[in-house]
Amino acid sequence: MECHLSVRRHVVQLLVSIALMLPMAASLAEDAVVLVTRSDSSVEDISSLDIRKAYLGISVTIGGNSIRPIRRQEDDRLNMIFLQSVIAMSQKSYERRLISMMLKFGTPRPIEVDSGEELLEQLASSPGAIAYMWKSEADAERRVKTIRVLWQER
Amino acid sequence: MKSRRRTESTRGRRLAVLAAIVLSVGMSVGSIARADSPHDVLLFLSLEGFEKFSAADPAQEEFDVRSTASFLYTYNSDRFRFLGEYIWSDTEAEMERFQGAWVVDDKTMLWFGRFHTISNYWTTEYHHGQFMQTSISRPGLEEWEDESGPMPSHITGAWFEHEFALERQSAINFGLSAGKSPRFEGQELVAFDILDPSSGHDIAVTTRLVYRPDILSMNQIGLTASHNDIAVASDSNPNLVDLNLIRQKTYGLFTNWKWEDWRLSSNWVYFDIEMQYGAGIVDDEFFLGYIQAEYEVNDAWTLFGRTEFGEGEDDSIYLQLLPAVIAHRQMLGVRWDFADSHGLTLEVADTSRQGANLMHDHFKELRIQWSAIFP
Numbered sequence: 001m002e003c004h005l006s007v008r009r010h011v012v013q014l015l016v017s018i019a020l021m022l023p024m025a026a027s028l029a030e031d032a033v034v035l036v037t038r039s040d041s042s043v044e045d046i047s048s049l050d051i052r053k054a055y056l057g058i059s060v061t062i063g064g065n066s067i068r069p070i071r072r073q074e075d076d077r078l079n080m081i082f083l084q085s086v087i088a089m090s091q092k093s094y095e096r097r098l099i100s101m102m103l104k105f106g107t108p109r110p111i112e113v114d115s116g117e118e119l120l121e122q123l124a125s126s127p128g129a130i131a132y133m134w135k136s137e138a139d140a141e142r143r144v145k146t147i148r149v150l151w152q153e154r
Numbered sequence: 155m156k157s158r159r160r161t162e163s164t165r166g167r168r169l170a171v172l173a174a175i176v177l178s179v180g181m182s183v184g185s186i187a188r189a190d191s192p193h194d195v196l197l198f199l200s201l202e203g204f205e206k207f208s209a210a211d212p213a214q215e216e217f218d219v220r221s222t223a224s225f226l227y228t229y230n231s232d233r234f235r236f237l238g239e240y241i242w243s244d245t246e247a248e249m250e251r252f253q254g255a256w257v258v259d260d261k262t263m264l265w266f267g268r269f270h271t272i273s274n275y276w277t278t279e280y281h282h283g284q285f286m287q288t289s290i291s292r293p294g295l296e297e298w299e300d301e302s303g304p305m306p307s308h309i310t311g312a313w314f315e316h317e318f319a320l321e322r323q324s325a326i327n328f329g330l331s332a333g334k335s336p337r338f339e340g341q342e343l344v345a346f347d348i349l350d351p352s353s354g355h356d357i358a359v360t361t362r363l364v365y366r367p368d369i370l371s372m373n374q375i376g377l378t379a380s381h382n383d384i385a386v387a388s389d390s391n392p393n394l395v396d397l398n399l400i401r402q403k404t405y406g407l408f409t410n411w412k413w414e415d416w417r418l419s420s421n422w423v424y425f426d427i428e429m430q431y432g433a434g435i436v437d438d439e440f441f442l443g444y445i446q447a448e449y450e451v452n453d454a455w456t457l458f459g460r461t462e463f464g465e466g467e468d469d470s471i472y473l474q475l476l477p478a479v480i481a482h483r484q485m486l487g488v489r490w491d492f493a494d495s496h497g498l499t500l501e502v503a504d505t506s507r508q509g510a511n512l513m514h515d516h517f518k519e520l521r522i523q524w525s526a527i528f529p
Contacts, residue, residue, distance in 0.1 A: 104279070
């Protein structure tokens with residue numbers, strides 16, 4: 001009888017632990033960064049190399065669409081992950097590189113936005129517009145489609 | 155005895171005017187956001203304190219404060235690009251670049267207007283963006299025309315640029331330009347003035363071939379060549395009497411390479427010069443070069459040094475016409491980057507200026523500079 005009670009207690013403890021960890025697990029699942037475009041864009045995929053090129057000011061055309069990169073300014077962690085994992089540069093080096101290209105050839109810098117709503121407006125303005133965002137944001141937004149997972153927390 | 159080139163009040167007034175200009179431009183800059191706009195702007199500011207010392211020749215000693223604002227504007231559409239660069243300082247206000255481009259395709263551009271000479275490595279790397287160059291000073295070889303630079307810095311004409319993509323993300327860039335070269339007046343080259351087209355300037359043709367092992371990095375090595383027919387204002391300087399034309403040919407090799415925290419940039423240029431006097435032709439040849447090394451201690455601190463050297467320049471007839479040209483310099487410096495877009499730099503140097511009558515002027519230099527970029 002005591003043995004049954006002990007097993008039952010352990011099962012209950014386990015279930016409670018799992019229940020407590022579920023929100024944490026959901027939160028971890030959100031820690032992914034994806035590349036998105038507008039939902040009706042013909043851009044279905046883009047290589048890591050082309051993403052780097054586009055964000056470094058080098059012309060990239062996919063399926064007849066000129067790729068227009070968009071940067072987000074309001075989320076420091078998102079920006080840091082994107083620069084380290086995708087562009088492979090520090091913030092300082094990246095900014096200097098963009099300024100250098102503009103100074104030398106008048107190369108346009110990526111569009112910068114300060115809010116999620118502004119980002120969606122910019123994405124909607126061009127079929128070749130691309131941006132990075134948290135996966136949870138992308139999943140909740142019908143106006144965008146995910147074309148690539150850029151980073152996932154392990 | 156130190157010569158104070160400007161009184162404090164004069165300098166104060168100039169700085170106030172400059173500040174007012176900068177403020178108004180800054181407000182305009184702020185109104186052009188980097189949202190979905192074909193327009194983009196950058197504002198470079200710098201304030202430099204400069205002192206020259208010479209125990210042997212006190213006449214060489216000098217103290218000065220220089221403030222500079224450089225404004226860059228670009229416009230981009232699918233097939234057209236415009237770039238304008240205007241500089242204000244307490245000694246000049248000038249449209250340095252005014253160029254438009256037909257964007258033929260992703261790899262090809264055809265520029266028209268006034269642009270910086272494509273065969274000058276340093277010039278086309280940093281232009282007037284003082285904040286972008288680690289050091290305060292420019293190498294003497296690549297000084298601007300009005301700072302006694304030996305090569306033309308500004309050409310007015312056309313410039314073709316094409317990139318040949320190679321395997322593994324490497325590329326070769328080819329550039330060719332032709333246009334109006336500067337004219338020699340007094341003790342310096344004077345760039346062609348688009349508002350004074352009949353000022354008697356001649357032709358310059360320049361080219362460069364650059365290999366980039368990875369187009370995603372800034373590493374590059376390149377060859378340059380130029381042919382500059384430099385007309386001479388013979389009545390502007392007694393040393394120019396009877397000199398009708400300076401035919402200057404240059405051949406250069408440059409590189410910019412980064413290994414982890416180290417960076418090396420260098421340019422070596424051979425000058426083949428024909429001085430065409432009424433009485434005959436006098437040939438001249440020399441070579442000038444520099445190597446600059448930089449070590450990034452961390453994200454904020456950078457140590458750097460540069461050596462500038464030459465061969466045959468000491469007795470060059472052409473360089474005697476440019477007594478202020480820097481012939482040799484050994485320089486060391488440190489730069490502190492702070493607040494994302496500000497830099498504070500200190501530089502010391504042992505320098506020789508060409509001087510007059512084959513006598514170099516020797517002095518030490520101390521420079522300190524604040525530079526910044528907005529937005």
